Amino acid sequence: MKNWTAFFNIFLKDIKAYYLKPPNISWGIIFPFAWTGMFFIRSGQGLDSIQSLLPGVVAISILFGTTSMLAVTVTFEKKNASFDRLLLSPLPLELLMFAKTSGAILFGMINAFVPIGMASFFTDLSGFRWGYILPAILLIAVASTFLGLFIAVSVSEVFEAQTFSNFIRFPMIFLCGLFFPISSLPNFLQPLSYLLPLTYGVDILHGAIRAENILPLLIDFMAISAFCIVLFIISLRNIYRRWIK
């Protein structure tokens, strides 16, 4: 019970200190809005293109929202030593890092619903398989957040976190089948796509929205879940190795 009190308060503190700040609220709304508008206009296919664009826009909104926030906030707290205060608490490290990431996961999920909300004005969402979409959004948010954690633990400075996260995120836009199929990539790049967690999350969304998944959904769920676990374990190991050395 004591651990959950700590967990809940870390979550609330981060929401208040970081995620509810006006710049982040605007980032969380404007960024997905801009992506949606840009891809919709660029596709030139009118309202029919919304459903094909939606999985990519949802995924990219989550990816950018979560990785940016977590990589920067954790690096910032480590830099000004307030993160040491958390490491000194009796909360187990696994639970502590879940608490630190839970705010970003929620933020990412809220980001996902901005393009979905916008799409609801222009297209019929009744055919969407929400039983797949909601867990897919959660898993994409978790995987992206843990990617942000991995970045945060690998660098020392806030600017390094931003550079490193861009180095990983931008290739993912092209490699993960967000806006064009992986099969259209050059052959030598295609294996790389399957080494990235977002590929599986987006594939679930393509399957749930338009039944155009390339892998069985069960495989997608298992793969992205495995990425979440591996990223979290690697991040914890890095914390032990770099911060409690």
Added chain:
Amino acid sequence: MEEIMRVNKLTKTYDGLVAVDCISFHVNRGELFGFLGPNGAGKTTTIKMLTGLAKPASGTAYIDGIDICEYPKKAQQLIGVVPDESNLYPELTGLENLSFCASLYGLRKEERKARARELLEMFNLCDAANRKFETYSKGMKRKLTIAAGIIHQPPVLFLDEPTTGIDIASARQIRKLISKLHRNGTTIFLTTHYIEEAERLCNRIAFIVKGKIIRVDKVSNLLQPIKDDHIMEISLSAVNGSLLHEVSASFPYYSFESLPGQVFRINSKEPIPVSPIINFFEDRGSEVKEAKRIVPSLEDVFVKITGIEASEMENGKSRRGNKL
């Protein structure tokens, strides 16, 4: 006395460099234990190992019987840590910061609020309770950081350089608070490079230099060999090359030492009469600008044992510690 902390042959290396070199000591329950040494001596590294923020290369450390290296989370329930730099959350108010820190130890909402208000009162910060931490002065920040360290009423408190970098008035207030906490039964592990602070506050002191503990003892025992010493410092207008030799030959019962700034230091086990010494110098054309008796202090013990001058410890501050 009952031990609450036991450290055995603790060693820490960073990239092949030995930061802490096989140190051993113990701290008794309810004791205020000083860890005194110059910057870079290994004080903060030792605190990091004793609080679970760093892994030792070898050796063991126990807090109330719990191996901090094996069970850091269990031991962390028993300790409060005040780092050398205030590390609370700038965007939260004083009250919110304390309440948040209390929540990390599982205190319920009502308990948190009550404890936070109690500490704000104790630390004289009630008026600033609802101000953001980033607006606090350095002294206020330091006080709130100490309050955050004891929010869960830990039996052991680690204080890392609590008065470094703050104004004299705040430093005095903080020393009074430390004494009060000690009187209330908290075991305190205090690192400092202010010798007089350690002398005033601590029951026992460990001298640490270049990662090694040179001596651990009660303050009274450390002072014992010099308590009957008589020391005088004489400041002269001019000093010629043979003056030290001449004065040493003329007063063989005293030990003379030449210090920078045309100052002679006289040490003796007997009281030193002032007039013959002054006459001696003035007969040789050296005007005595100042003659003062020095009360032997822990600083003299430290210099004797470690060979490190206090000025080196305190980054050029005057040797009696003008920060105090």
